[in-house]
Amino acid sequence: MAIRYKVTERGTPGVKGGGSKKYYASATARKKIDLKQLSERLASISTVTEIDTIAVLQGLVHLLPEYLCNGNSISLGDFGTFTVHIKSEGKDTPEAVNATSIKDINVTFRPSVEFKKRMKAVDFKKHSLP
Template sequence: MPIKYKVTERGTPGVAGGGTKKYYASTTARNKIDLKQLSERLAAISTVSEIDTIAVLQGLVHLLPEYLCNGNTVSLGDFGTFSVHISSEGKDTPEAVNAQSIKDVSVKFRPSVEFKKRMKGVAFKKHS
């Protein structure tokens, strides 16, 4: 199934009135696949029951933050890798940087080479 996109107009960031406007492709609203739908599909293509699949996925949701908060990077093989990234205020000296300098924590996902290969053949369809 193709990824649907729409055309959006965007101006130049930081320019009053938007500056020169250009048109870009952007994805449209997508259907959300929930845990139940995912587990049903996983059960259908494997020997694991839907209930067991839900249990494993819930366990992953529980363990991932624990491992990440302990400073680990979590690799899920051909799926990809999760890691924690932080952003902080700039300070004049190294000594001035402390935990209070950190302003945001985010989790990043880097897909594996195999995952990226599977996404290469994606088709697109313009949404009218």
């Protein structure tokens, strides 16, 4: 397992003209793994069929938003937890804050300790330019 990265130059945020520039590692474009590929792999390492795996994953696509929109966090054990966060406009008084103050909704994923531990086992490979 290796995450490929490239080197990018970035200026100082909020400084006109970018300020002093530094170089950072940045993950390169990744191949997207779709539902079919994921279900095929899950089926190959378990006793569940590919069709059953697709059905379960599709079920999650339908159920997760339902539970999240009802104010729940969703814990998937050693995988992690999904939660909803909202962004709103700032108001001068608590009474002025209402549903129209809310401007955006985000779903976040917080990986479990086990998930994080497995991710730390990764190697890195510098992407060479063509």
